[in-house]
Amino acid sequence: MRIATDPVCGSELEEEEAEGARLYSDYEMRQVYFCSPCSRQQRSRFFFCSPECKAKFDLAPGFYGGLAAQEAWPT
Numbered sequence: 001m002r003i004a005t006d007p008v009c010g011s012e013l014e015e016e017e018a019e020g021a022r023l024y025s026d027y028e029m030r031q032v033y034f035c036s037p038c039s040r041q042q043r044s045r046f047f048f049c050s051p052e053c054k055a056k057f058d059l060a061p062g063f064y065g066g067l068a069a070q071e072a073w074p075t
């Protein structure tokens, strides 16, 4: 059993339960390292306690994910 934290409201939840209820979003984040010619893509999955929290996150993934908005996009 893995515990995830809802990035919107901060409540803890079980990842399996959130997945079963489709209360998650996958985002890819591109990290650019200016000291090298390479950039890296990273996929992250965020889990939510309710459809309301998921909707809020999907509107502003950069804000809740702690990323610049242009660095996160839905897949």
Ligand SMILES: [Zn+2]
Pocket: 006, 008, 009, 010, 011, 048, 049, 050, 053
């Ligand atoms: Zn929540």
